[in-house]
Amino acid sequence: MDWAGLIFSTFFGTLRDVFPIVLVVVVFQFLVLRRGLANPARVLTGFVFVVLGIVLFLIGLETAIFPLGRGMAEQLITQAISGVNGDGWLRYGWIYLFAFAIGFSTTMAEPSLIAVAGKAGDISGGSVGVFGLRLAVALGVATGITLGVYRIIHGLPIHWFIIAGYLVVVMLTATAPRKMVPLAYDSGGVTTSTVTVPLVAALGLGLAGAVPGRNPLIDGFGLIAFAAPFAIISVLAYAQLSVTMSRKG
Amino acid sequence: MALNFLSLPDIPPRLRPKLVRGPRIPPVLRDLARAFGDSVRDLTPIVSVIAFFQILVLGQAPDDFLTILAGMLCVAAGLTLFVAGLEMALFPLGESMANGFVHKGSLSALIAFAFALGFGTTVAEPALIAVCAEAARAAAVAGVIADDPAAIARYALELRFVVAFAVGIAIVIGVTRILMGWPIHWLIIGGYALVVVMTTLAPREIISIAYDSGAVTTSTITVPMVTALGVGLASSIRGRNPMLDGFGLIAFASLTPMIFVMGYGMATN
Numbered sequence: 001m002d003w004a005g006l007i008f009s010t011f012f013g014t015l016r017d018v019f020p021i022v023l024v025v026v027v028f029q030f031l032v033l034r035r036g037l038a039n040p041a042r043v044l045t046g047f048v049f050v051v052l053g054i055v056l057f058l059i060g061l062e063t064a065i066f067p068l069g070r071g072m073a074e075q076l077i078t079q080a081i082s083g084v085n086g087d088g089w090l091r092y093g094w095i096y097l098f099a100f101a102i103g104f105s106t107t108m109a110e111p112s113l114i115a116v117a118g119k120a121g122d123i124s125g126g127s128v129g130v131f132g133l134r135l136a137v138a139l140g141v142a143t144g145i146t147l148g149v150y151r152i153i154h155g156l157p158i159h160w161f162i163i164a165g166y167l168v169v170v171m172l173t174a175t176a177p178r179k180m181v182p183l184a185y186d187s188g189g190v191t192t193s194t195v196t197v198p199l200v201a202a203l204g205l206g207l208a209g210a211v212p213g214r215n216p217l218i219d220g221f222g223l224i225a226f227a228a229p230f231a232i233i234s235v236l237a238y239a240q241l242s243v244t245m246s247r248k249g
Numbered sequence: 250m251a252l253n254f255l256s257l258p259d260i261p262p263r264l265r266p267k268l269v270r271g272p273r274i275p276p277v278l279r280d281l282a283r284a285f286g287d288s289v290r291d292l293t294p295i296v297s298v299i300a301f302f303q304i305l306v307l308g309q310a311p312d313d314f315l316t317i318l319a320g321m322l323c324v325a326a327g328l329t330l331f332v333a334g335l336e337m338a339l340f341p342l343g344e345s346m347a348n349g350f351v352h353k354g355s356l357s358a359l360i361a362f363a364f365a366l367g368f369g370t371t372v373a374e375p376a377l378i379a380v381c382a383e384a385a386r387a388a389a390v391a392g393v394i395a396d397d398p399a400a401i402a403r404y405a406l407e408l409r410f411v412v413a414f415a416v417g418i419a420i421v422i423g424v425t426r427i428l429m430g431w432p433i434h435w436l437i438i439g440g441y442a443l444v445v446v447m448t449t450l451a452p453r454e455i456i457s458i459a460y461d462s463g464a465v466t467t468s469t470i471t472v473p474m475v476t477a478l479g480v481g482l483a484s485s486i487r488g489r490n491p492m493l494d495g496f497g498l499i500a501f502a503s504l505t506p507m508i509f510v511m512g513y514g515m516a517t518n
Contacts (some may be wrong), residue, residue, distance in 0.1 A: 013375065020369035021470055025342065028362045033349040038341070046338025049330045054469060057327030064320025065295060068311060072302050094306055101301070105294035109324075111331050112472035114291065116499070118332075119340065119476050123484075123491045138294075158457055159448045166441045173434045179492045182433045185500035190472050192464045195295075197376055221383070222457030224464040228503060 010058045018051055054194075057111065061195065069102065069199045077210045092153055096146055099203060103145035103227070106196040107138035113190050120183050128183070132238065137187045140234030141227045145200055148226035152207045155214060158222045165229030172236040180239035187235045188228035200224055281333060288328040296321065335473050343477025344484070351485040356428075363424040366478065367502060368417035370471040377412055380465050381405040384458040391454040393518065408513065412462050415509035419501035420475065426497065427482045430489060433497045440504045447511040455514030463507040467499055475499060 029037070037043050079085060080092050107113060113134055121130035144165075151161055173181055192200070204223035208216040303311060311317055350359040371377060385405035389396040394404050426436060448456055467475075475498045483495035 017373060017375060017468065018470060020373050021366075021474060024362070024365045024369045025346070025474075028358070028365070029346060029349075032355075032358050032362070033346065033353060035349065038345055043338045043342055046334040046336070046341075049334030050338060050470065051334075053327045053329070053331030053334055055327065056323045057331060060320045060323030060325075060327060062320075064317045064324065065299065068299050068303065068317070072299070072307060075307055076302070094302075098302060101298040105298045108294045109291050109328070111328060111469050112467065114328075114332060115335050115339075115473040116476055116496075118335075119473075119480060120492075120496070123480060123495065128492075158460065159445075162460060163445050163448070166445075169441075170438050173438065179490070182493065182496035182500070185433060185437055186476070186496045186498070189464070189467050189499040189503035193376075193467065193472070194469050197465060219457075221387070221461050223461075225457070225460030228464055 006059055006062060007055075010062070011055050014051055014055050014058065017054075022047075054111075057194070061198075065195075066198055070202045072098070073199070073203045073206050077206050081210050092149075095149060095153075095207070099149040100142045100146045102199055102203065103142035103196070104138045106199055107141040107191055107227075107231075108134060109195050110191065110193055111195075112193045113137060113187070116183075116186055116190050124179075128180075129242075132242070133183075133187070133235065136234045136238035137191055137231045140187075140231035141191050141196070143234070144226035144228075144230030145203075145223065147230070148223040149203070149207065151226075152204060152214060152219050152223065153211055155211075155219065158225070162225060162229060165226075165233065169229055169232050169236070172233060172240070175240065176236040177239050177243050180236065184232050184235035184239065188232040191231045192224050192227045196227070197224060200227075281329060284332050285325060285329045288325045288332070291328065292321070292325055331469070339470070339473040340477045343474045344481030347478050347481025348485045351482065359424060360421055363420040363478070364417040366417075366471075366474065367420035368413045370468065370474075371416040371466050371502075372409060372413035374466065374468050374471075376465040376468070377409060377462070378405075380458070380461055381408040381412070384408055384462075387454060387458065393452065393454060408458075408462075408510065411509050411513045412466060412506045415505040416466050416502045418509075419505040420478075420498055422505070423479065423498035423501040424482065427479060427489060427494050428486065430494065433500070437497075437500055437504065440501075440508065444504070444507050444511070447508060447515070451511040451514045452518045455511060459507045459510035459514065462510050463503040463505075466506055467502055472499060475502070 029035070076094050076098055080095050083091060085091055085093060117128075117130045117133045117137075120128045120133065147161060150156075151158060176184070200223050201220075205216050205220040208214045208220035214220075303309060346362070350362065382405050385394070385401040385408065388394050388404055389401050394400045422436070426433065451459070476496070479498040480491050480495035483489040483491045483493075489495075
């Protein structure tokens with residue numbers, strides 16, 4: 001394991017990633033708004049924490065989680081294609097379970113979702129449960145990724161699923177508590193980021209390359225897109241459920 | 250969320266420095282420890298999933314247990330620092346800037362900031378660069394563009410700028426919505442209706458890529474900044490509710506790239 005190289009490249013990659021934000025903030029804060037920071041030392045420390053945090057997080061993912069996850073996706077796909085698990089649903093059974101479990105568990109560890117859920121908990125004065133919200137999003141993503149895997153295995157067109165998903169979103173929007181609607185829409189966008197994308201993309205591209213008759217270039221993409229509508233559906237459903245429960249209780 | 254001492258939601262930003270100054274090293278350490286506990290809890294599912302499939306389904310133990318343990322510790326420590334840094338820097342900064350723009354009263358400055366934040370943070374996003382490179386290769390194989398490195402690189406770069414431009418526009422639309430107090434669902438549902446219509450017209454190769462580009466645009470640093478901008482604007486403007494009006498910027502940022510990428514696919518076809 002080349003730790004030095006990994007630390008070096010991750011650190012500079014993250015700095016390059018953070019640079020545009022720092023530039024935009026500095027230009028607007030000092031040249032357009034023309035005022036100093038309220039508490040420069042604290043903000044600077046916080047920024048260093050964020051950058052170091054992302055670097056450590058990525059290094060850890062690269063050494064501990066991604067190689068194992070990608071390797072397991074490959075092995076499970078090879079097993080399924082060889083048919084040792086039986087036929088029909090059983091043939092791809094472990095793949096479906098793996099897709100669901102990976103969708104759920106990577107979403108629970110997603111830093112952007114932790115940020116948005118925490119903010120929502122703060123400004124709602126605690127009426128939005130932070131953990132419940134993240135649980136709902138993670139279950140939604142898990143369901144979406146599982147359906148996405150089903151689509152790749154059976155070679156169905158992606159837009160049927162996505163359009164059907166958003167039709168359900170429209171119907172739920174009409175009845176869900178109004179204050180939860182913007183938060184639910186945002187959850188769709190933040191679910192897939194640092195942890196989820198590399199693992200899910202590896203699963204999608206691997207499956208599309210291995211299942212006979214699929215083209216990885218056409219069928220391998222689009223698995224990530226399944227996460228968003230299903231996360232929105234499950235947050236809207238969660239909001240509806242908590243309102244119904246509190247009325248009864 | 251832990252770290253309550255760091256977030257002072259009801260106090261105007263200009264009053265904050267006085268309150269947070271003073272001896273605060275012990276509480277920082279105590280709260281970091283608590284945040285570390287939260288991080289371990291957040292990572293338990295992924296560790297269990299990997300252990301379950303590795304040992305019970307595939308029947309093998311991981312080769313290098315120590316490396317994996319060190320990696321897991323890095324992940325937990327990184328998540329802890331990130332969450333602490335959010336509360337100390339990104340959230341207060343985003344909110345105080347939103348507040349600053351409202352007090353300055355310059356609409357054009359706010360709109361320029363919104364666009365720069367969306368465009369600037371997306372154009373350098375590694376996940377987007379990776380997806381665009383894959384997409385360009387797919388387009389070359391499908392015969393949409395010439396199969397030579399120069400054409401592929403040009404297509405990937407154009408796609409990246411299209412997506413970054415789309416995210417810039419998304420944040421501008423989202424900020425305008427907060428200022429005007431428009432309900433979000435009409436805009437989002439209208440946007441997805443447009444996505445559905447364009448899906449039937451766009452070339453097939455571009456559709457999955459367009460859908461994915463909507464999902465990879467929002468990075469770990471962009472999300473807290475954009476969320477803080479929205480919540481800060483909604484809290485600074487009279488008659489706006491942070492819950493009802495503050496959220497939703499990210500939703501636009503996942504929607505417009507689909508529309509713009511499909512439009513790009515139709516234009517280049």
